Ligand code: ADP
């Protein structure tokens with residue numbers, strides 16, 4: 001761990017080139033840094049605006065050598081970058097967060113075991129490495145959700161299973177991938193905390209947001225969460241404890257369930273989080289600037305929200321009018337003066353793909369919610 005600050009115009013490395021990486025590039029540019037992006041996708045949204053694009057796979061070690069050589073420090077926006085890649089790069093330059101912290105968050109078995117071993121609140125689960133693990137699983141886990149341990153996102157790699165037979169069938173369909181079997185909980189609602197932690201162990205938590213999902217994908221985030229100050233405070237405390245136990249340096253997101261008033265950690269993301277997009281328009285410092293600051297050893301900025309906000313995700317479904325593919329009518333949204341529209345520059349919209357988001361900000365939380373929900377309906381997002 002170094003105590004020297006990395007100052008502009010240094011070049012920063014970003015592993016992964018999606019929208020989270022793109023916002024990082026924007027934040028870094030505003031601060032005077034340059035950014036190189038490594039991502040195998042030639043249409044990477046982050047690479048479009050970066051100084052250089054390494055369009056290679058994460059295990060192209062010759063490319064990794066050149067990447068590390070030109071970067072003063074490296075971070076990631078994608079939890080599935082192989083931990084081995086992070087470890088390799090860390091031999092040459094600071095890599096934050098560390099491979100060890102990312103490894104815990106990228107595998108649901110490691111993640112749940114970490115929560116259990118550290119006395120942090122989590123739901124009932126069993127690690128499923130083979131069929132016998134399902135035969136031996138506690139019946140009280142059913143009805144349950146079987147989730148692949150790795151590479152799941154936006155509700156993908158998950159199946160609801162009502163009993164052992166269904167779990168065995170689902171496990172077979174995952175072709176022997178290691179899984180977790182989680183009790184299916186009745187959720188009062190969901191919240192998340194995005195925070196940043198620096199190399200000195202200082203933590204800045206952004207205000208707890210309330211998240212509504214549709215078909216397993218984040219749909220709406222309301223900040224502050226419409227809950228008691230007690231729940232908000234507890235969520236921030238638990239999230240900070242997780243970051244500390246992981247020795248985490250950077251921006252991370254922690255998702256929670258509230259079940260019968262109790263806070264339960266759902267999962268952690270070792271990167272900025274979709275539910276933290278509101279910080280771009282509603283906070284003194286946004287989650288991506290914090291990522292730059294933590295990466296470079298700068299002091300963290302203030303995380304305080306100066307406005308109430310509601311963020312709405314814009315998925316690829318919006319680009320389809322029946323069979324017809326067309327750009328949504330953004331003029332509807334531009335007409336609302338306290339609404340900020342962000343589009344990610346993705347080349348093609350697919351149903352369920354995150355294409356952009358908007359955030360409505362204001363002093364009055366109820367008015368902000370009303371405006372955001374009306375805008376969501378006006379642009380054509382249907383309630384399920
Ligand atoms: P992803 O990596 O796709 O975000 P999550 O585990 O967060 O996966 O699941 C996505 C959503 O599915 C959650 O935000 C929640 O709405 C629902 N969900 C997941 N696990 C459970 C559970 N054990 N009980 C009830 N709902 C769940």
Ligand code: MG
Nearest residue numbers: 154255266267
């Ligand atoms: Mg999730």
